[in-house]
Amino acid sequence: MQTIFTIFLTAILINNVILSKFLGMCPFLGVSRKTSSALGMGFAVTFVIVGASIFTYSLYYLVLVPLHLEYMDLITFILVIASFVQFTEMFIKKFSPALYKSLGIYLPLITTNCAVLYVALDNISSKYDFWQMLASAFGVPLGFTLILYIFSCIRERLDESNVPLPFIGNPIALVCAAIMALAFSGLAGLI
Template sequence: MELFGLFISLALVNNVVLNRFLAVCPLLGVSKNSKNALNMGYAVTFVIFIASIITYLLYHQVLKPLKITYMDLITFILVIASLVQFVEMFLKKTSPEIYKAMGVYLPLITTNCAVLGVALDNISSKYNFVEAMVAGLAVPIGFTLVIYIFATIRERLEIADVPAAFKGAPIALITAGIMAFAMAGIAGIV
């Protein structure tokens, strides 16, 4: 039950995009088309889940016993970069269709701050292994949910009559702001 509470809290209440401002770049960059947004969501979910497990084990089994925890940032970013590269190669070999559909967005995941953010949060919030795995699943699901809803709103915004100065990024940010207000409304449930 506690784990379920943690899941809801990380996926909805403390949503990674609307509440903690991680992964705003892909939110603005890859949300013009709802199908691409969903694909991006899947890829990010996979990378964050695996990355949070590997970085957690590395930190507690390697860095901590060796007393070199100050190397965490360099280790984590290398793990994430090589993981993204690996996912890219794996998809290219096994399912070229999915690889083609996600093509451009895969390398972008390295600089998605949600990935590094979750890895660092798992350490600083002192989660145990199971909690870290739940966090690694809940955060990207929250991300996928928001980026998909946001993309469908933006598809509609394309044909809306927006003042010239607010076209593009400004109106997208204001939309995200209104979504964040809506998310804040469910803050009380956990």
Template sequence: MNLFTLFISAMLINNIILSKFLGMCPFMGVSTKMDSAVGMGLAVIFVIFGASILSWLLYYFVLVPLGLEYMELICFILLIAAFVQFVEMFIKKTSPALYKQLGIYLPLITTNCAVLYVAMDNITQEYNLIETIVNSIAVPAGFMLMLCIFATMRERLNANDVPKAFQGNPIAFVVAAIMAIAFSSLAGLV
């Protein structure tokens, strides 16, 4: 598969939020301000990229030779949890400025289903290492794009007169529905 096609389809057409519904918790929780949306987005890109490459290597160099493919779920989730701890420690030691921006979002990522999904998807789609790298950048990039678009929309929504029952999350879901219609038309791109 053409790598550029893979990138565009993973980022926009099969957008992880609008067509797979993954990572909804941070999407609803964090995307109320632009600053936090950027911080969360960067943290997710970093963790998904690292964790899925490590998972790919673990799968093809340890689990397959030993015939233990059924262990992938247990191994991947433990690997993700360990990787998040490592990243947090590494940032604490090396860059306080970066920690200030990303620190609070890192622990939230362990239970983010998007991370596990990308790691598993690279295996089920039988991607090679280069395709895995492209896919693991494109998917969280699409996530961050959504988070930022949504943050700006919610800033505007706060100024609007929304019916009482729809205030807060329900109106955010209506906005997401309209965005899903807009993004579904991108399917013609590839």
């Protein structure tokens, strides 16, 4: 139980997927302008990462290992994630228009989010059992959402600030991201 909690907390704060692994930078910069967009993206990423992790983990141990096809993990996971996003988008479109309104526009962007593939591959390379895999699958996107939300709050305040002309837009955002990464690196000694 302690290990599961450690994996969960580490994935959120210490090995944060954005600030320490530099993955998922495209939505980090592109969809962090407003807090509502950031939360929508974070929720969609959480849903896809948890679902894709369960699928890929099961497929690896139930199909790839018995057939001795472990070397096929990368191509398998890419296809599974892409298919999962397609089917998820289709079902949401058909059965829950309200949910599609809030999540649908983010789903195609998640297909190319490398954080999803990172979690699927990391679950295997770290040799997690099922519950540890679930802890990681929930922790990583929660860390992603947390950073995206904090960053969107900072950017909303930056829009109202008097930023020097050469720094307006992405430059000042990247300076803030660097300071955030420094601040979060201070949590490395927590566990």
